[in-house]
Amino acid sequence: MREGAPDPGLYDYIPYKNRRKIVWPEGKTCAVWVAPNLEYYEIDPPQNPHRKPWSRPHPDVVGYSYRDHSNRVSHWRMADVMSRHGFPGSVSLSVALCQHHPEVVRDGVERGWEFFSHGIYNTRYSYGMDEAQERAIIEDSIETVEQATGQRIRGWLAPALTHTPRTLDLIAEYGLDYTCDLYHDDQVQEVKVSKGQLASIPYSLEVNDHYGFNVYGMAGREYADALIRQFERLAAEGEQSGTVMCIPLHAYLIGQPHRIGPFEEALRHIAADPRCWKARAGEIVDSWRAQQ
Template sequence: MDNTLYDYSPIVSRPKLTWPDGARLAFYVGLNIEHYEIDKPSTSIFPGTAALAPDPLNYGWRDYALRVGIWRIIETLDRLKLPATVLLNSDCCRFHPQVIEAGRDRGWAWLAHGKNNSIFQAGMTVDEERAYLTEVVGTIAEATGQEVKGWLGPALTETFETPRLLRELGLTYLLDWCADDQPFPLNIPGMISVPYSIELNDVTMFLGKSLSGEQFYQMVVDQFDQLYADGEQTGRVMALCLHPFIISQPFRHKYLVKALEYIAGHEGVWFTTADDIASHYAGLL
């Protein structure tokens, strides 16, 4: 079975994409706020203990995110007056209500990111997945007081039915398909894809490639510079994808600050959320 979710469309053949106020680039911070079950292996810094239950080394490392790291990021975003696009595990509504309160106070955009990052939909039947997604979306909407419009799967995972089921629940866009520098329509009426990034992502950069903070900073700047230049011809999207237990370790965080300050110093950038990018693009179709 070939991919039937979306059609091939070379970017050089599309109409010019325009952003509000003539901006070249739409930029958003994708902030992953996640919960991990204590008795299951997951993203780990040391594989030697990852299969143990409990696994204090790796679980504690991940738990740093919402105890410390998120508050360091919030301080930076507040200072630079940058909005956050939050990829939220619905379990965080139960276990981390202080974070939800902080985000509500700041008007964050809330996307559904599964129940937690220990559960993937793979292997679910359609009925099982429908019930699962309904619970996730409903929990987030109730806790945040905001309609959920977008989805990012845990580890960017889906089934072949996920986009259709999400549309049934009223969602209008996905971030899982990192195939473009612009939003694009899916072959499900009312559903589009909005760019996310699997490479400009602190999990890939620091865990997958063991990059330094300086290298992270340079890659963010290089990504921005290229997309900013490309945006002179037609609008582009840049997503900066962050996990607070990784990027906001004390020895790394200053490189995030430096990168955000660099981007914030440019004119012609729409500092926005994935929700607003999706809404604007949908209005152009």
Template sequence: MQLENTLFDYSPITERPEFSWPGGKKVAFYVGLNIEHFRIDKPSTSIWPGTAELVPDALNYGWRDYGARVGIWRVIDALDRHGIRASALLNSDVVEYNPQIVAAGLERNWAWLVHGKTNSEVTAGMSAEEERKYLTAAVDTIAAATGARPKGWMGPGLTETFETPWILDELGLDYILDWTNDDQPYALNVPGMMSVPYTLELNDLGIFAKGTTGPEYVQMIKDQYEVLLAESRRSARVLPIALHPFVIGQAFRTKYLDQALEFLAAQPDVWLTTTDEIAAYYRETVLDQD
């Protein structure tokens, strides 16, 4: 039996309606800030796999935990310097274990997206009812902590089941980031749901794992902007960057994040925004006009 993708249709970017972002801006830029909790008794993202199966795994757990203790605060300072609000990809367990981070985001009016419960677990293998219970708890926890029901989702490790978008729609969400296959938002074949661009390529976790230097990172972001701007003369584009505080929050890297943010914030064609605002504007000006 051959499975075919029914979640979304093929749509060449050359065959879509022309549109611009608010104020005639051409490139919508957002920071996808991964704010994650990791269990001490399960393996997860590792800087060295040699100890990943140990319990406790002090080496890898400590590397990840640096993000919540130190790195996130460095990143927040960089965002504040350039007037950029984060799109916070929040594990709901952070509400319990790192409430100071949530408080800092509330002070800054971040957009809050559901990023599962913890980055040590995924919904793969759950029944539909188990997943519904799991997602409901995560959504409700974040809603209670932030005072507003979240609108967006990104799965831990960008994971979903075939049921995930439908359950998220039932829970009142209206967009997902998991399918990193476009430079524009697009409608899903789940009524009311859409995809908003996220990035695997301008993602600090993958970039710096390959040995990329800080200056090279800045140049990559500049190059991405310049090409998207040239293409956006016909139709607007989205430029996301993905950040993990235990990676980009290292002192020798945050220096270069600051340079990249300074560059983008100075560009007259850039809309500094959040995923919530991108989804809402695209829905109103493009999808609702079809």
């Protein structure tokens, strides 16, 4: 039998059954965090030999303007629904948005949202970067977000989910303490890095609105129902050991007029459940870390 590729050794294998019990504040069983992706896409980005930023020839007016709906209209529609039901945002931020549309970033600050880096632009990828380039992006993220929000970023979601083999080690070296780039678990887990400590907080592709609408072809009510079913299962399993549910959002998708109503119904349902801990990403990591 031919041997497969070696285990990359990013984290230990810990079977879900019979894990150490995690207890969330006030006896809640499922920590729910909402991750709005506040992004900036370039209409004519530089080419990356490993991946095309747009499927159409550049400049892609359609792709750009469709996503620009987030920063002109639908951010406020989405954010108001979140605020109405008591969900703070933990923002996956295209750091360039701090310069391009500071009003959007300022609105998140005023709502008490947490910010972490999603790279500089969502049309510039980590593929092919050397170490100096990757360090420059991390340093730019730390400095720019701190100037714009007063917060030092703690987390990382790679731009367009693109990485190098050194990404996790580098963000930990710079003092960031959580990553959203591993999708392997429904609880916070330790990541093995060369320096410092790094936790993997559950993000989600399955209930990410991009996957729901653009990959799975869900209608708004189908997506809202998926959120409720995701929560109900995780909250029940969290009786044994606290679970985490992430709701990753893109305002130009979830904030469309025909989708926002069903989404609000789902948030209302989850918020009313006494098993739900409405938390920021950093609060979840801190609570988990204190129990290790």
